[in-house]
Amino acid sequence: MRRMKGWSRPALIIAVLALVAAACGGGGGTTTTAAPGTTAGPGTTAAPATTAAEPLVFGMILVGPQNDRGWSQAHFEAGKYIEDKLGAQMIVIDKVNPADRPGTSVEQVVDDMLAQGAQLIFATSDDMKDGIENAAKQHPDVPMIWSSGDSAWKEGKAYAGLDNLGNIMGKMIYGKMMAGCAAGLTSETGSIGYLGPLINDETRRLASSAYLGAKYCWENYRGKNPDDLKFEVSWIGFWFNIPGVTSDPTVVANNFFDGGADVVISGIDTTEALVVAGQRAASGEQVWAVPYDFHDACNEAPDICLGVPYFNWGPPYLETAKSVVDGTFTATWQWLAPDWNDINNFDTSPVGFVEGPGLSAENKAQLDTFIAGLASGSINLFTGPLNYQDGSVFLKDGETATDQQIWYMPQLLEGMLGASSSE
Amino acid sequence: MNFARRFASSLVAIVAALAVAIGLMLLVDAPPFEALKLLVEGSVGSDVKIADTFMAWAPLVLTSTGLIVTFAAGLWNIGVEGQVMAGAIAASWVARTVDGPVWLLIVLTMLAGMIGGALWALLAGVLKVYGRVNEIFGGLGLTFVAQALITYLVIGPWKRPGVASTSGTEPFPEHAWLPTLPGLRISLVAVGVALVAVIIIYFMLRGTRFGLRLKAVGKNSRSAYLLGIPTTRYMLAAFAIGGALAGLAGTIQATGFLHRLVPAVSGGYGYLGILVALLANSSTIWVPPVSFFFAMISVGSTQLQLRLNLDSSLGGVLQGVLVLFTLLAQGWQSRRIAREAAEASAAPPVKLVES
Numbered sequence: 001m002r003r004m005k006g007w008s009r010p011a012l013i014i015a016v017l018a019l020v021a022a023a024c025g026g027g028g029g030t031t032t033t034a035a036p037g038t039t040a041g042p043g044t045t046a047a048p049a050t051t052a053a054e055p056l057v058f059g060m061i062l063v064g065p066q067n068d069r070g071w072s073q074a075h076f077e078a079g080k081y082i083e084d085k086l087g088a089q090m091i092v093i094d095k096v097n098p099a100d101r102p103g104t105s106v107e108q109v110v111d112d113m114l115a116q117g118a119q120l121i122f123a124t125s126d127d128m129k130d131g132i133e134n135a136a137k138q139h140p141d142v143p144m145i146w147s148s149g150d151s152a153w154k155e156g157k158a159y160a161g162l163d164n165l166g167n168i169m170g171k172m173i174y175g176k177m178m179a180g181c182a183a184g185l186t187s188e189t190g191s192i193g194y195l196g197p198l199i200n201d202e203t204r205r206l207a208s209s210a211y212l213g214a215k216y217c218w219e220n221y222r223g224k225n226p227d228d229l230k231f232e233v234s235w236i237g238f239w240f241n242i243p244g245v246t247s248d249p250t251v252v253a254n255n256f257f258d259g260g261a262d263v264v265i266s267g268i269d270t271t272e273a274l275v276v277a278g279q280r281a282a283s284g285e286q287v288w289a290v291p292y293d294f295h296d297a298c299n300e301a302p303d304i305c306l307g308v309p310y311f312n313w314g315p316p317y318l319e320t321a322k323s324v325v326d327g328t329f330t331a332t333w334q335w336l337a338p339d340w341n342d343i344n345n346f347d348t349s350p351v352g353f354v355e356g357p358g359l360s361a362e363n364k365a366q367l368d369t370f371i372a373g374l375a376s377g378s379i380n381l382f383t384g385p386l387n388y389q390d391g392s393v394f395l396k397d398g399e400t401a402t403d404q405q406i407w408y409m410p411q412l413l414e415g416m417l418g419a420s421s422s423e
Numbered sequence: 424m425n426f427a428r429r430f431a432s433s434l435v436a437i438v439a440a441l442a443v444a445i446g447l448m449l450l451v452d453a454p455p456f457e458a459l460k461l462l463v464e465g466s467v468g469s470d471v472k473i474a475d476t477f478m479a480w481a482p483l484v485l486t487s488t489g490l491i492v493t494f495a496a497g498l499w500n501i502g503v504e505g506q507v508m509a510g511a512i513a514a515s516w517v518a519r520t521v522d523g524p525v526w527l528l529i530v531l532t533m534l535a536g537m538i539g540g541a542l543w544a545l546l547a548g549v550l551k552v553y554g555r556v557n558e559i560f561g562g563l564g565l566t567f568v569a570q571a572l573i574t575y576l577v578i579g580p581w582k583r584p585g586v587a588s589t590s591g592t593e594p595f596p597e598h599a600w601l602p603t604l605p606g607l608r609i610s611l612v613a614v615g616v617a618l619v620a621v622i623i624i625y626f627m628l629r630g631t632r633f634g635l636r637l638k639a640v641g642k643n644s645r646s647a648y649l650l651g652i653p654t655t656r657y658m659l660a661a662f663a664i665g666g667a668l669a670g671l672a673g674t675i676q677a678t679g680f681l682h683r684l685v686p687a688v689s690g691g692y693g694y695l696g697i698l699v700a701l702l703a704n705s706s707t708i709w710v711p712p713v714s715f716f717f718a719m720i721s722v723g724s725t726q727l728q729l730r731l732n733l734d735s736s737l738g739g740v741l742q743g744v745l746v747l748f749t750l751l752a753q754g755w756q757s758r759r760i761a762r763e764a765a766e767a768s769a770a771p772p773v774k775l776v777e778s
Contacts, residue, residue: 198588
């Protein structure tokens with residue numbers, strides 16, 4: 001009797017599940033019998049070859065939630081932009097990372113998207129490097145983009161030689177300089193915190209850019225001594241909070257404020273720095289924050305938001321999509337500067353900066369002067385003399401950095417506090 | 424007639440679980456039958472999908488089978504998750520350091536994984552037996568320690584050059600990857616190891632002196648002790664076996680699926696294994712099919728977002744609701760049996776849930 005008990009229950013479970021499976025379509029997916037309500041069901045069998053008349057189908061793989069008010073949402077909206085402009089159709093999947101989807105790899109997602117008819121894939125995170133390179137090798141005929149990467153840069157250090165995998169990245173170094181400038185203009189305590197994600201070439205580059213912007217505006221517009229400016233970077237360990245694995249960005253942001261910083265610049269995908277600053281401002285503290293990535297990111301706490309440097313992936317992604325439709329796609333490495341005529345033109349500028357309500361009128365005017373200087377080229381912050389954090393020379397007096405030197409900075413800059421690499 | 428009654432109660436549980444799932448989908452304006460169909464198609468609809476589902480199945484079978492051994496000994500080994508991680512760490516260490524032919528790496532990584540998982544489980548066992556720390560708390564605590572250890576390794580000693588990210592280590596050299604069938608992501612070694620584990624544990628618990636004594640310890644360790652069974656040793660043995668199987672699961676995750684060590688290397692298969700063992704009602708033979716069903720939901724649920732724009736955590740909700748209702752039905756059933764037995768005779772009532 002005991003054994004019967006042990007056997008019967010799972011048996012029933014399986015039996016009923018089989019019934020359910022049978023009830024919804026023969027359990028196979030290869031048959032498309034009279035299943036009501038289902039119109040198209042190609043399943044995983046090869047989708048029919050799309051003719052020129054059919055709309056482009058493209059896949060968008062996001063690392064975080066599609067509504068994160070940061071990095072991933074910026075990509076999601078770029079996908080919507082392509083849909084609008086091109087009448088294309090986006091297949092989107094978010095939270096593709098081992099913590100959120102432990103059983104799902106980038107390769108699997110690419111397979112699924114191709115089975116649904118995708119002709120172009122965007123893998124939109126640094127974290128997807130291995131996965132998208134493998135997928136590109138497995139499907140050499142499918143154009144793919146690995147955003148923020150350098151796998152298609154012949155002069156880069158990680159050239160992968162894949163004819164179907166291109167890279168797109170905005171020159172966020174300028175956006176971060178503006179963020180740093182806004183912080184340097186506003187800070188009363190002369191102490192700025194930078195909430196960093198993980199440490200790699202990209203994040204060293206961007207944290208350093210923010211520092212250069214802060215230092216420039218602190219020194220030139222406020223006439224203060226750069227030695228009195230404290231700029232500290234604290235890394236959480238990933239692009240966003242993973243409980244139990246990364247440091248908690250909310251805690252890190254609070255630590256900055258507790259330690260005397262009055263502006264925190266965010267370098268992570270999500271908006272914790274702004275939220276924390278908003279809470280503390282509500283309790284009477286004079287603090288500000290600069291979020292990142294997404295043009296509407298200030299909205300969660302507008303009053304203390306100094307502005308947001310953001311990516312506008314729409315225009316370059318649209319160009320890529322058009323090239324796939326035309327059959328002219330080539331895998332290139334693109335590192336795209338803002339449209340200096342109007343950095344907030346949604347149809348032309350890959351990088352922008354929205355000034356926030358937290359910025360005073362006077363500081364706004366000075367930030368605009370700074371931006372104009374960047375645009376005209378009269379201000380180039382990657383000009384020597386600049387030293388690395390350990391005192392070794394990065395740029396000699398008067399030397400300006402090459403793209404390689406900026407992209408692959410091995411350390412933070414002298415004058416910044418915080419780790420340049422692990423430990 | 425007892426069978427009929429059980430049939431009825433299980434049916435009620437499953438129908439209720441499905442009803443809740445369907446109700447949830449209707450609430451979010453999703454077509455429930457289309458969603459269920461996508462779950463099936465997305466997990467067994469093609470060769471590639473079946474292969475992927477089996478690669479989720481193998482580690483899940485291993486953790487569940489290991490749990491059945493510890494459950495048989497009356498131990499709530501909730502720390503499997505940490506044992507999977509410990510196995511993955513040990514296997515990763517071998518994969519990163521040992522050079523050699525593929526077969527040698529397979530043997531060595533799996534051995535290392537089993538040892539790592541067994542040692543981690545024995546820690547919980549020693550804490551229980553000698554330190555009087557309940558294995559539930561010991562196991563959970565050790566899971567946090569294992570998680571922290573992986574994070575430390577990934578961002579510290581085993582970091583990628585020039586990078587400090589909790590994302591994961593550099594991929595292992597390819598000779599340390601479990602070989603896969605051409606065009607598919609399935610490793611027959613992984614599936615074979617899982618099957619062999621099920622067969623061994625099935626016969627061990629059923630037909631061996633060791634297995635019967637282990638069950639005696641589980642049913643009533645005090646009586647077993649009085650009858651001359653060294654209960655401490657048996658409990659520790661159960662921990663070691665369960666941990667070794669969990670460690671194998673970690674090995675397969677690291678060398679067969681992810682090809683690197685990541686903080687989420689366990690894939691949650693330790694926790695999911697607890698649900699499988701509960702649904703299989705501690706019967707080894709039912710672990711493979713129940714695991715397959717759970718693997719189907721895990722792999723297939725990606726389709727919910729890709730095709731219907733639904734959050735694929737709906738799959739996890741379905742798994743959870745199903746287990747909850749099955750347990751409710753079990754509890755309700757044994758309660759009725761107990762009451763009827765008490766009414767029929769003056770015999771003492773049966774315990775509600777046997778440990």
